[in-house]
Amino acid sequence: MLCEIVAVGTELLLGQIVDTNSAWIGEQLALAGIDCQRHTAVGDNRERMLEAFRDALGRADAVIVTGGLGPTQDDITREVVAEVMGVGMVRDQALVERIEARFGGRGRTMPANNLRQADVPVGATAMSELPGTAPGLICPVGEKVLYAVPGVPWEMREMIEGTVLSDLRERAGISAVIRSRTLRTWGRSESGLAEQLADEIDRLDAGGASTLAFLASGMEGLKVRITAKAATDAEVESILDDEEAKVRAIIGPIVFGLDDQTMESVVLDELVAQGLTLATAESLTGGMIGSRLTAVSGSSRAYRGSVVAYAGDVKRGLLGVPEGPVVSEEAVTAMATGACRVLGADVSVAVTGVAGPEPHDGQEPGTVWMATCVDGRVEAVRARFPFDRTRTREFTVISVLDALRLRLLARRGA
Helix, strand or coil: CEEEEEEECHHHHCCCCCCHHHHHHHHHHHHCCCEEEEEEEECCCHHHHHHHHHHHHHHCCEEEEECCCCCCCCCCHHHHHHHHHCCCEEECHHHHHHHHHHHHHCCCCCCHHHHHHHEEECCCEECCCCCCCCCCEEEEECCEEEEEECCCHHHHHHHHHHHHHHHHHHHHCCCCEEEEEEEEECCCCHHHHHHHCHHHHHHHHCCCCEEEEEEECHHHCEEEEEEEEECCHHHHHHHHHHHHHHHHHHHHHHEEEECCCCHHHHHHHHHHHHCCCEEEEECCCCCHHHHHHHCCCCHHHCEEEEEECCCHHHHHHHHCCCCCCCCCHHHHHHHHHHHHHHHCCCEEEEEEECCCCCCECCECCCEEEEEEEECCEEEEEEEECCCCHHHHHHHHHHHHHHHHHHHHHHHCCC
16 A cells, blocks of 8 residues: 655745655555655645645555644645545534544633534544544545545554554455654664664565664664564564664673664663662753753752753852863763762763854864763863754763763663
């Protein structure tokens, strides 16, 4: 079965919103064993939408349309889909009641405009999920099918996962179990990692039971996705376990987590396991490390707090940084020991540097000093990130947390 995705919204064409929906849907289709040939974006224009929908249906067996299901006058996906189907519109009273209930649950009265969201093409079926006020629709077009889902990402995802993927697999006659497992890594470039895994990739290409793919994800790390297909859940899990073990044996400790694990969640889990508490001292990141840590549920089990010391006199007064350059090994070492002392923590991380765009203390933009303090011993390292201000700060966050992770693993002999 071939599938295409059409994203509706003039704001996508103007660059006001980035179309992350199509990328996510494409990934889910691949994991479900459905071939996706093309992504298209089209503005809120009847003629152009008609052309885009019909062209997609001319090439593919199924089309997923995102966006244009809201209550305003420029939300015309329902009407255009009805025209493609060659049918009229009908108001679904059951949907009216469900949408009214959504408003009632928030203590609000439904505006009259929202009644439009209960108008569906004759012959279309509303999806069971209704996370917002825009119903998703399954629309038969001859022997083909068009799915209309909201453009709001979390609403769209619930419908894709709850209805669309299973319906597509049933139509395609796919009964095999297809699963993926994602290893999250830090410390290698995509090309470097591909070179390390080249022999294994060649082996799998020659007839292995799984496949490997790479996805660079900025400060979330470089992901290695293992995908396997088998007749049963048990068989596919066994294949994934075997390939994960092989990949880990090749690339070693740069793997920091699995699937939805983040660097900060992994570090916090390790701290809790070892009965340790953590403090952070931040300069150029301005609290980003602390923010990432406290975004993890239960972080208070290990995280004591942060000293955000941006100005030089604050570094000296609170953390005991000596006189002299504040972008230096001496400064970051003092910040790390000072954080443990001030916040009463067992271990700490500290960062100072030049985010840019101008040099500071004779150091070029992108120059960063990072330190970890474990068992009273500080290790500091200088890095140079050739990025803009935002990415320099982001890479500093995950890099210093990874340095702490590796020291914690060494501490318990892992």
